[in-house]
Amino acid sequence: MTRTRLSLRYAALGAFALFFLFPLYWLGVTALKPPAQLFAQPPTWWPDPPTLAHFRDLLAGAALGRLAWNSAVVALGSTLLALVVGTLGAYSLSRFSLPLRLNHHVSFWILSTRAFPPIISIVPLFLILRQFGLVDTRLGLVLAYAAFNLPFVVWMMKGFFDDLPRELEESALVDGDTPFGAFRRIALPLVRPGLAATALFCLILSWNEFLFALVLTQTEAALTLPVGIANQVTQYEIRWGAMSAAGVVAMVPLFFVALLVQRHLVRGLTYGAVKG
């Protein structure tokens, strides 16, 4: 490749990097700026000196810890529920020929839920959960999140089970194992990577979720991090420092999770349509 072509490519790459990464840099930097420099004109490109005051403020307000905890509990709970129920369902869809063409109908339905705007579910879900007294509870949120986590888990795990050669379980059956034994001893251990990737995806989806949390939570009892951050904005006084700090807290764990899940990232994003 010619020298100019190559340098053009790196220049383009640099431009992309600037566009995509600068705002993230700006978020991190804002979170570390002393209050005086937050609104300085011209803007301070690097905090001098960097300070953790905003993070301390957040913690002092006690809100951040509570919110992060809620987000974590809801994300984990919902992921676990979807994973257990969904993996079993996925296995039966993959392995068994069910009557009434259930295999086809259930798969079709699950795919179509990917297309639905959440606002469609949230109106009835809110009213239904209200009847059960589950609004503003973490449990209510866990159940509501299962509405999108469960179809995702079923579809992804079905794909992973489909990739497993049927002969292994047949061999286990002929060797003398029960169907559940074949599932537990043979199928499940072999889809462990897929299980992990799916779980991490669900965690990311649940952690980032906003609309359901906005509608279904009101107080600190169940408020999650994204809603907490949004609440900061709609106040009269926007505490940019604190909000940036909260943003960083919301973002950092996800980065590591995303690194873990990289191998199956495209598969998860496209519901298995493209195997990355």
Added chain:
Amino acid sequence: MERRPVPLAPTAFGHRGHALFPYFFLAPCLLLLLALTVYPLFYLARLSLYRMTPEGEAFAGLANFARLVTDGFFWRALGQTLVFTFSALTLEFLLGLALALLLHSQIRGRSLWRALFLLPMILPPVVAGVIWRLIYNPNLGVLNAALQGLGFDTSRLTWLADPSVALAAVVVVDVWEWTPFVFLILLAGLQAIPEEPYEAARIDGSGPWQTFRHITLPLLAPAILVALLLRTFDLLRLFDQVFILTQGGPGFATETISLYIYKTAFRFYDFGYAAALSFVLLGATLALSHFYIRLLQRPERTA
């Protein structure tokens, strides 16, 4: 093997007791799915036929739907959503394709770049809204500051507060956040294309543009389709970023259909009308998802 065996027969599980085994596995999943995704739709249908009054609910038949037809705000929100969707989609596609092509060629540190470009997509959309609100702030934000530094007069550039520019500003935020999504999928699609057609094309004397048009694009088409279709679904349902950036303002300039339904239900407590609106949205989405499902149930056509 001579023929592809059908899924395990019930007798593989023998006696009556075992024959029920598949159903034990499926039942909890099916029940939960029905409860969380099917039942709400029936509830929604019923809701849409009622009107909320101070005394409770009153049967209204199709009145909600009739109201929808003449509701200027609804049509405006729908129109804005479509404009938004189309512009964001085009930009995300072009930029995503460019980035994918760039990283598919001989660039060093490809996996590092790939991981870095993931970030905007991984963020909670709310946080993306926060960042850009900070950047767009007319007095304190870095965008105007940078423009001022370059000599532009920014006194009238209020971005998110300017009705004529606000929608475009929100489009930029979405492009920033979701181009990586398109990029990742297209990169995976590119990497799945075998070397042979390219080698044959080189030998046949094909130039870079021709190779791209006749080999790369057709072989990439399935991945492009998946990426575009998925983005379309997500753009039609846009809520999070708009909520943070503008709350649908200034005025009504950036109101999307999801935001409109949300406000109808949870600010005005008009659940019946919100249900009717939801149904219209559902209908449009179902029509589109028909194509999506056909795509996904033919795995041999994609990477």
Added chain:
Amino acid sequence: MNIRLENVVKRYGWTTAVDHLTLEARDGEMLVLLGPSGCGKSTTLRLVAGLEELSDGTIYVGDAAVNHLPPQARDVAMVFQNYALYPHMTVAENIAYPLCVRKKPPAEIAIEVRRVAAMLGLEPLLERRPRALSGGERQRVALARAIVRHPAAFLMDEPLSNLDANLRLQMRGELKRLQQQLGTTTLYVTHDHAEAMTLGHRIAVLRDGCLQQLGTPMDLYRRPANRFVAGFLGSPPMNFVAGEVVDAAFHCRPGKLPLTPSQREAAAAAGAVVLGFRPQAAALTAPDAPGALRAVVYVTEEMGSESVVVLSCGEEKHTVVTPPGARAVCGEAVGVRVAPADVHLFDAASGKTLISGEG
């Protein structure tokens, strides 16, 4: 224990994969199910294993009908074409699996695994995983796993087809010896007729789900029941010529072949007749020799121990095997002579054998 199939039928929708199959594998015998792709042999095996459901008929293992029993209750062991080794377990764990799921005491399991591993030369490999094994080693692990249970029968689904040619020959002999040593009834599926001939005590030839013939390898070779069986066994395959029996001879386009009285009698009732002769039973002579078929040499293949001469006879091709150094020139006109004793006659319409030769 013997395995008996009585009128077994298996349908998939409108297709019948196995059509009223009745056969018996005697106690201690290796019965080979032979046939081309799609003939129903693998399906039959899976029916016996319990991995597919019968549409009709009964399967007996010993005296017990096993139709309604799940695979785990049938006391048969199966060796799959792709071995189906559990990738996440070591070789030892793979072999031990059938005993583990039957909750045998660990001490007993360890002894059995060692014993079987020794039998198949797998001791140095016990701690490895399947992905670290060669094809031949994997196959032996699959066998070990089947043997360790002392089942009533082995079911083998083309176990040698994934091995390369030399290894296949070697394993063929090993398998035969092993089966004789253990004395376990075995149902063996293959599409390779050479394998069937060398391994089986008896062979069942299947076509489109129907049993064509059941007998010893020599029976099938010397006295095939129909044209299909005749053409399926033997390499190079039997040559077929269409024609009719007029007077005392077989008339066809390339020429005229004399027939014995018994052959004439067998062919009397039939109209159109197909004559078959094995390449090894024919000889090349001068083109206009009496009682020979006219043909033109198409190509000659020198195999070292013999020459295979391919001839074109009108639009058909026939093969003749001659001693090495035949020196048949391409394009040369020759005559093909077959002794009447080596001739098979088949009914042209049904394919049934009218009379067999002796070679």
